[in-house]
Amino acid sequence: MLNILESLWSSMALFLSALFFHGMALRSLRDKKPAWFQSKFANEIINYSLGIYYGFLGIYFIIRGLPGTDSGIYTDMLLNILIILHIFSSAGPATVALLLIITGKLFLGNALFANLLYVFLIIGFYFVCMEVAKLRLSTVQKVILIKLGAIPLMLLYLHQKIHIAYTVESLPVWIFYFFISFFITFIIVSAAYYIDTSNKLIYELQQSTILDPLTGLSNFRHFEQMFDSAFQYAAMKKANLNLIIIDIDYFKRVNDTYGHLVGNSVLSTFSQMLLKISFPPNTVIARIGGEEFAIILPNISASETEHLAEKIRKKVEKIEFPIVATGSVITISAGIANYNGSNYLTPEALLQAADQALYNAKRNGRNQVHIRETETVL
Structure with missing residues (x-):
């Protein structure tokens, strides 16, 4: 159990680092190429690039989670990638990330049946994220609903990968893992919310210094x-x-x-x-x-x-x-x-x-x- 917790914490730290670099890259891009964010085509390129970025991050987690390395490190992180992209971006980048994750899972894993089952479940989770993201709810409410939708996948994964039994005696272990999973997701979502909000506020402040408030043109x-x-x-x-x-x-x-x-x-x-x-x-x-x-x-x-x-x-x-x-x-x-x-x-x-x-x-x-x-x- 301690090994699994250690791998979860280390993967969370890596995820937070990825969020930080993502935020810094967008901020730098807004400073150097502000016109890109006024163009629909350029905006689409930026969004889909984010999907590729997080898709490759997902592939890295899959590699880390291969048997004999860090068993159990990656499933929560793959789900968190889809959560972050759906809540703070859109379905397009999330789709790109999902396709890369599925490709990595099918080509890097050994147990074909288990991998196909996992692919089926994560696609289902993708649609859960997409539908919940459309609801007029707070970010916290959306995350809770999405994490509840992830329970079937986690029940199957933890049973197969970590061999937690479906017994009453194992209930405390299940509760412990679900609690850690929710806790890590909320830390990651909070960090993403802070970075996203900070970038938007900085951008709006910069715009207020160069734009005429009545016309929206340069001052x-x-x-x-x-x-x-x-x-x-x-x-x-x-x-x-x-x-x-x-x-x-x-x-x-x-x-x-x-x-x-x-x-x-x-x-x-x-x-x-x-x-x-x-x-x-x-x-x-x-x-x-x-x-x-x-x-x-x-x-x-x-x-x-x-x-x-x-x-x-x-x-x-x-x-x-x-x-x-x-x-x-x-x-x-x-x-x-x-x-x-x-x-x-x-x-x-x-x-x-x-x-x-x-x-x-x-x-x-x-x-x-x-x-x-x-x-x-x-």
Whole structure:
């Protein structure tokens, strides 16, 4: 019994280490590649990678549990892998982990019938986890229900692997093992909950420092950082960098006539429209003033940028903004400046050129796009 307990504790320590590295890897990825978490495709890759990660962890536990090594070490850990993935991730990664665990069990084990029976039971447990995870219950309640669903598998496994008899005299031993199993699972789930919650809170705190709370776009501070970085990169690579500055026409009139709540709704609606447009990779969209927005577009031509700005202008004309007056139409003016690797010596000069282009668009009647002609500016 002491050998089994020792192996369970050591496997729990390994599981906690795996959770820690998982949490640190996700945190680092969010810091270095935040755009990946905004992409559905990239999110799927990350999730399925987690399934592979925990699937191979399960295979390691199977190897450790082969006869002659650490008998009894791994079954609880394999079940905990499925519990963690279902509660804190989704069925997709859990399915990947399950398939790897089944493959490892069938190819690494010797007793074919016992392995097939185990596979059948763990698939049943997988569906128990999947259904319980969908319930509107607390994490603790879900874990209790799932662990109760694991009892048939544990009864069979402990009887076969550790040779605990189905007798009244063995009842204290059964109770002891079930208690240890529940205890270890709750430690692992608590650690996973803490890591998951901490990562989300850190991410939300980071986002609050770079996002405008009304529109969900980058704020001016983040825009300055990203614009300077994009300019330095374009200067080093002698690459194109385009800047669009957009201003909502007569926005002060909207605020004065309908109030700031309606004005805020107009800003929010416009921002959501921008977020739905398909921009080139590494585009940054920011709110840089009350009704003023900026779009940083690296690695595309001036004509492509002008086409995108025109596309935005035309879409705005068709949006039904929350303005009570019948026939009221919101329009925008846009100014564009293009950096070709040498025509502007500082990011401030490029920003000033785009701002001048916006001024020209507004002076010429608004609801239009104006592009600043290429010139060398100090």
